[in-house]
Amino acid sequence: MIKIRIWLPLVLLLLLFIIERKGYLKKPESLEIIPTVAQHPVSEINANISVEINDLLMIVYALERYKRDHWSYPKSSHGGTKWDGIFSIYGESREDWVPEIVPKYINQLPRDPRMLADGTKQYIYVSNGISYKLIAHNVDNCAHIKNIYPILVDPKRDCFAYGFWTKNAALW
Template sequence: MIDAVLPVTGRYSARQFYREARRLEFAARLRLESLETVLASDPEAAWLLVTSVALQAADLALFLERRPLPDDLETARENLQRRNTSKLGEAALRLVSLAGRKGEADPAASAGEAVLAARLFLKQARRAIPALLREKPFRTIDRWLVPLEDNTALAAFILALAAGVAVSFWPVIFPQTNFEKRLDDFRGIKRLLERYRHDNGGYPVTNEFIGLYANGHTASPAWIPGLVPSYTRALPRDPRQDDDPAHQYLYNSDGKDYKLIAHNVEDCEAVKKTRPQLIDPVRDCRAYGIWSSGARGW
């Protein structure tokens, strides 16, 4: 279901497409930095972050090829293997293949190998994404850069300075909307749930809707049982960061099916117009989210 509601690359203007590609690259770089940090302090635990890095790399490679974004490693591998000829796609496929091994031989060594593969991928990304500048409306920028070709050192300095400023201020210049943040969170949680189901034969069972708060009282930051710390260090909160129990992410599962929603959202009417398939059929415009087929009516 997630693929159906995430942005479709064919609907992007050239400017929007370039901006989204840069955002995905930035996200991949942040995940790699997290992996490197954990690898330095706790090599055994670092392997838990490899899947996140690999899926982010697959997102970027497939986005640039105008193909659907995957929900899991298997889908990522299949999509990357299909009609893939780009160096960026090959680098992403190698990283996804490494993640698929699950560090069976030596988790620490495998995580280190994944770091090297991720660095190679980002190196390829730095070459692939600037090609988008040749599309409208970036030709003006191209013409501005042409005089710099005669002064390689000056060009390198200016581009490095611009890149540093962009990385520092990216979240300020291009802040995520609450809706975009929720989609990212839903997608990340879905991946964790699928990994849990693969390992345990079913989704984490609650038999009622639970969130950060339960019955008006603080429940737990690990509000989906079984995911923290085995599958992630922490679960996300609704971007409003509100202490109101009615303004949280809520999860329910009987083990076979699950439902994950953002409750009493402020942007439901807008989402109903642009992404109606996300609207909770039971609560209408009080909630939207994702669910398996058997949980649609919960």
């Protein structure tokens, strides 16, 4: 009886994995995507308050569609421990700084509107596959964003960055 109790959950987990990989558990495309960011219901955020918020929201929705299909978020560099951006001194610098979402989930990744090559003033992304954090880093308009949506201000960096993240990534 004890052997069955030990092996049954493993067999069920393996069966679930196989069923998911075959595509039987995928949700229909028509289901609405509800981002699971930790700090605020995304549907209540006015994307028109800044170009940066609009850009980041487009990526958030793409991340949720990716997660729906793959059951995880795309990992950032070094196994999900580094911050990637078009230019980044904190991880890898590359055009596909959020991997695997272009072109299926978003046509192209937006670039910070300042169009700088400074690796500290960019949109950056980090994810271990389970959680993620997506921020506009070292921004000029943080006081404005903080006044309208203080909950978007990065709790680890105060008004040095703002963006979106899942609950477990808040203090990354």
